[in-house]
Amino acid sequence: MELQGKIIAVLDAKTGVSARGEWKVQEFVLETNEAYPKKMVFSVFGDDRLRLYNIQQGQDYLVRFDIDAHEYNGRWFNSIRAFDVRPATDVAAQAPAAPAAPAEQAPAAPFPPASEAPAAGAESQDDLPF
DSSP states (O other): OEEEEEEEEEOOOEEEEETTEEEEEEEEEEEEOSSSOOEEEEEEESHHHHHHHOOOTTOEEEEEEEEEEEEETTEEEEEEEEEEEEEHHHHHHHSOOOOOOOOOOOOOOSSOOTTTSOOTTOOOSSOOOO
């Protein structure tokens, strides 16, 4: 899934140690650029990704993310983890130009003209059984 908007809050990074070593995660709040804006909190896991994405408050980004849920002590919690974050200016520059609108054309006829239709009882050119 993906969502585009402005980063309105950068929350404090959290770090810890697991069996695999040290880890770091940071959460960000994104607000969409719609008539009725929506807000979403997403997390970026890993110090390398945090440095790569370099997310700054007040900037527009396109965020690609996965949604998952987990249960803890009988309660369920959503987790929205970003796997790709790009500045919105990069996304706009990479978008292909919209194709030019074709000149006005008459709509295609749904059936061939009667002169081209096979005569009643005549064999059809296709090999369909019906």
